[in-house]
Amino acid sequence: MVRRFFRTEAGSTSVLLGATLLALLWANSPWGDTYEAFWHTRMGLTFGEAVFSLDLRHWVNDGLMAVFFFLIGLEVSYEVRLGQLRDRRLLAVPAVAALGGMLVPAAVYLALNAGGPGAGGWGVPIATDTAFVLGLLAMVGARCPEPLRAFLLTLAIVDDVLAIIIIAVFYTEELSVPALLSAVVLLVAILTLRRLKIWRAPAYIVLGFGLWVATLESGVHPTLVGIGLGILVFVYVPSEYKLLSAGEAVQELTNEPNARAAREAARRVRAAVSVNERLQFQLHPWSSYEIVPIFALANAGVRLDGETLRQAVTSPIAIGVAAGLLLGKFAGIAFGTWLPLRLGWGVLPGNLVWGQLLGGAAVSGIGFTVSLFIVDLAFDDQAIQNQAKIGILAGSALSALSGWIIFRLAWDRGGVCAPPEAAAEPPETLPEVLSVPVGPDDHVRGPAKAKVTIVEYGDFECPYCGRLHPVLEELRARRPEVRIVFRHFPLRTIHPRAVPAALAAEGAARGGRFWEMHDTLFSNQRFLTDADLRRYAAELDVEPWPDLPGQLARVARDEESGQASGVRGTPTLFINGVRYQGALDRASIDRAVKEAEQP
Missing domain, CATH: 3.40.30.10 (Glutaredoxin)
Known part of the structure; x- marks a missing residue:
């Protein structure tokens, strides 16, 4: 599961980067005025007298991105039940590091913006963009070992969950009680179906869409619906019976191929894998290669003319976001890693060294998807949004550069165990003799x-x-x-x-x-x-x-x-x-x- 996640997220980074560059080119082209005009085009559904309408940007941010957050919920559910989040020793360090990587950037931002028009944007520099981080780590190659990727993935999952809680709690302005009650009723209906073990996809799709609409109308951001529904999806280790049953069906198909045997084999093999894993397998490519790049295209377009850049250079909002991502993330994650290790609260996966951990802390300052998401919620003024977006782009670029330099320095000083050319070298010659003889401690x-x-x-x-x-x-x-x-x-x-x-x-x-x-x-x-x-x-x-x-x-x-x-x-x-x-x-x-x- 973890390796598949790495491949999907890292592989989609080029698509996400391409969408970001396309948005910037579009917004700064001679046709730049059409960028905002296009994304403010309204589209909706009509049911008799009732009309439900959003502009295209909100359909992307509130609609398509619900699938992105649904996947986060699926990952959380899987990791808590079967993955690294079920081990409190492996969870403790990245969890505290993620918390530090949110508190310190918010404090850095507020130090420059408290009491000003940008004070509400303290949530912008708190989030780490998993896709960009894993994509950069793939470029780093052997300098970033597999245990560091696992550590940063756990950190990113905790980071995402905390960011969604912050969005739900601090970026909800007005509540509609009737719509909120409707959302509660629909959620109870979904939980009832789950408890009764009724697994009919159309029923969940209809109820889920209704829950999304009701949550959106209630004033609570629908990201909470996405992650909540993802967490509710069942995940389990296949039982011996299901594995044997699947094997028998495949054997029957092998012995006597026919349509009935093929359908039965497919049904039993599918039943042996939890719904959670099947949904992750099906939705991850859509989220990584379609939804998130469309989100970047809809939100990353910012005017970069001389006047805008001059304003950004002196803007406490842009500086606060960039400093929060570059300095706050690094300091918060580094301290949040050191503290639980010092107090003996947990352990690290593998034999990581501080050069690798500091490099991971630096690249975690690449904030993009959720940061852009919060910009749209925190600010109504387009000029302030542009300043915050420039801060995100600058802080993310500088974080990527600083992480690359730290990994390079750690490598040059022996902070990693294999050269980047290792893949092209002959296989490692391993010792044949036991290094430590059997002793009284064995x-x-x-x-x-x-x-x-x-x-x-x-x-x-x-x-x-x-x-x-x-x-x-x-x-x-x-x-x-x-x-x-x-x-x-x-x-x-x-x-x-x-x-x-x-x-x-x-x-x-x-x-x-x-x-x-x-x-x-x-x-x-x-x-x-x-x-x-x-x-x-x-x-x-x-x-x-x-x-x-x-x-x-x-x-x-x-x-x-x-x-x-x-x-x-x-x-x-x-x-x-x-x-x-x-x-x-x-x-x-x-x-x-x-x-x-x-x-």
Whole structure:
């Protein structure tokens, strides 16, 4: 899900940039007057005497962009239930960083505009544009590792949610009670259908459109409808039954191809994937390649003649927006990252260094989509809107440039682990020998003077480690003279529950129950939430996280030894200190053990 999001958002950046440039060219062309005239063209629906009409810009901003915010709701729902937002340790740092990246830019802006005509625009510099940020990170290449992209994506999701709350709370001017009551009734109807498990798309589309109209008429911005409906969409891990049922249907189609079997196979395969994921897969390209670029075309057109630029250079609004994005975002995210790490509230995905984090903080000052969105809500005066938009363009461009420079400097000083040309170089030559011998701090099963020692670098959420576990258990039962050693190597960006599980195992080790927890975790790989881990610890009468800093350090030592030994994935085995290259089935490992026993 995360990699697909990266590909879609990064790939659409060129389209978004093209739409922005086209809007600027249009607004500054000899036909520039037609830009505003076109987007103020009214279009509406008529039902008898009732008329519902908006200009084209508001159809885009309030209508099409509801799909954009609906997708944000879908992403939030997915990440909370199945992704990185369900792990409070991985969530804590980007969440505090996102909060800092909103409070500080707003404070910078208000320091220049409090009490003035632009005071209401404090929300303009608070938002990060995910598409532009990920597009720039794609250009940065190997200087920006995958864990940093995962960190910034989590930060952007939290940032989007907070921005939408701010729009709903602070940029709602007047409320229509009848329309608001109608919206509540329609929302209750949608929740009732959901509770009754009635999944008829036309019913949800009609009710959703009615809810959007009622919310718009109520005075509450309809972005709240988009994200709210997205959060309500079901997301789940496919059950064993659904996966088996889908496999049987596909097998039946393979054995006897016909229209009925094809339809049944398609139905069961579709049912195995949650509605949330299916909608994200279908709507992400539309949002990234159509809706957001149209939004940019409708809102980014600002006159850049000499008079406008002279006004912007001395305008506290333009300066406040640019400074908020360039300086406020950087300072807020950097401090918001340092604070939870310093206080031990959470951990970072992967082995990130400060050069990478500061580069990510700098590029997060690229504010575009939501910033332009708030400009339209905050200001009615066209001249003030233009000044704010110039501030957005200047601040975003300077943030992109500063981020590029920081990544470059971090690279030159060894702040990253692979050169940008790495993709064109030969594959990495990995060590073949265990870097750190088995010692008293290791988790060991078997006799101390065993002829054969198997060291496994594993991840409790890795399905391949799960398959290897019974193989090693059977080997241990048949060959008790073989020594088994387990070392942690959680794949943080792929398995969000791997680190908490490793920490829980280390917590159990403090009570002398490491291997009992180890076996429990591998037997329950699909159930590794914090509540599950606490339950397993209670059953073993141990504390899951009695000394979090110490447990984190213990897991980090295993990871460092694994990196030094050339471990790049899990499971990786070393037999008598030498990397095992064979298959992970019982017969292959048996042969390797017998060969290792030979003098």
